[in-house]
Amino acid sequence: MKFKPQNILVIHFGQIGDVILSLPALQIIREKFPKAKITALIGKSGADIVEISGFVDEKIIVDRVRLRDSGKIWSIKQVFKLLRNVRTQKFDFIIDLHSLYETNLLGFFSGAKHRLYASRGNRSLDFLANFQPKPPRINRLLHLTDYYLDVLKPLGVENPKRFVNISPQKKHLEEIEKLLSNKNIEKRKLVGLFPGAGHASRRWSLENFSLLSKLLLSNKNLQPIVFLGPEEEHLRQKIEETFSPEVLILDKLSLLQFAAALSFLDVLISNDTGAAHIGAVVGTKIVLVMDKRAPANYLPCTENLSVVNSGTLDEIGVEEVFEASRKILSN
Template sequence: MRELKNILLIRLKSIGDVVFTLPAVNVIRDNFPAAKITFLTSKENAPLLAGFREVNEVIRLDRTAFRGANPLKVIPQFFGLLRHLRAGKFDLVVDFQGYGETAWLARLTGAPQRWGSVYGKGRKWAYTLGVVRDDALHHADRSLAILLAGGLKIGAVRNEFVLPEAAVNDARAWFADQRLDLTKPAIYFQPFTSTPHKNWPFENYLVLANHWRAHGVQVIIGGGPADQPLLDQARSLGFAVPDRLPRLTDAGLMKLSTLIVGGDTGFMHLAVAMGKRVVMLMNFQVSSNAVPFRHPGWIVAPPAGSPLAEVAPEKMIDAVGSALAAVRPGN
């Protein structure tokens, strides 16, 4: 394939799905070392792209602005975005999302090559290469499949999120403020996911946290604004709980921790991309194609046909103990 100058990548949401494009982004850079790579994503996920070192520019889409009822506000927003996309003079657009809106955006760029994931009827028209989504593949491998179909060479796959040093420094400051010792083991718990059936009971996480605190391990319990009542409970029990930190600072807390434990959620996949060891609770009947990328053995699952709540705290204590021993040889 001829050398390309300007490439646009599209993935609007969510945190985990944006992170899952990272191996594909690195493949694109390997194939086009001199290209300018632009990434279009939703406004709330744009800060994550600071860890995608091969991305040169980020376009932030405020999706809420386009859902407004006032066309006098929506129309200027739309044409502003369209001008931005046209000005990019993209040679290639890769739509990793495959939504109706992202298919339209890909088409409206006017790029001569437009590749996309196709799983909805009537969307293939937007692409010069539409790749039917294979639901059996891991989310990250679906993105790689698009590139392979487009003729790109895929060598060693790199799933590497490079956290900005400023975020790491902010995380160190938070550790100090909480009187946590960077030289001692710490577990970062991420108990909450976007879907209730992917959540292990919170009281089980507290059992797990209490066990490891009693064994000298520092415990951090993270979550979002919607999780505050349960986080307040954890805080009242003396656990370190981040309070509405920026996402990258929260990522820094994971980076500084010894082990990350939680459910199938974007931050867990971000931890994997940062090279962290994780223990992920997952029901294969629900999320079999979203295991930790290239590390399916890091999963703890219930018996076939059973809900996640059937995983006993004792089983998780053993899994976490094995993981701690693996990352802390001799302890």
């Protein structure tokens, strides 16, 4: 293909799990256009992961939650400010992986000569794209990573790599190494537990995680570590009351410190949430606890994944999850 853009804008406003599942597509764009400058127009939650991926040169960060929840006048001013910023940078190629009305319009008014949009049916204005041929319409049965890769088919992408591993930054690895060095756990395998999730319906009970930690501690070679993000801080007191003092609790980590910490684990046992995707992309084995109603096309994209599911989360037994973690640790 003779098409050689020099200044590319990739748009993705998805949540962190969605952004991680799009990293293989970002890697393809980087490999396809190695000399181009690539900028990511990215939601706030996914910005740090995109930065350490090494696939983009610059970021434009948009806080969509603040735009949604702030006053209309302020939000409208910010949108026009964003549009001016995009137009000033004179992009010659827009790739809209998110492809919603607002992102399609932004791409259209950006001044870019070439526009390639994901086709999301009634949720997008993909007729505003002009790149030929057009990508296939979204197939909701596809895994999300494959959906993002499909968007790039018009670029002549064939047999793309589906798995991406990224390395946390050295300074964050050193910070976590220093943190763990004081815990006297050097000779143990580290088992992460992430009891949080964005919605209560996706949370295996804290009592189950507590019982699981006791099973893990029965093996002197295993060290459970509970991770708490900002949304799980309210659980800390209950965890301290119900979990053994031998269980480590790590909280107040930045996202990049969290990614670094997960890379030290031998396995992460997590609810269906962004933590599992972060663990997978830094190369950690994952045991995912979820009910069967959750869509399989959003699973972490890794070969080191064990899914424990049932009709409801309450039906998933502690011994079942423990056995899954034991098996994946032995592989």
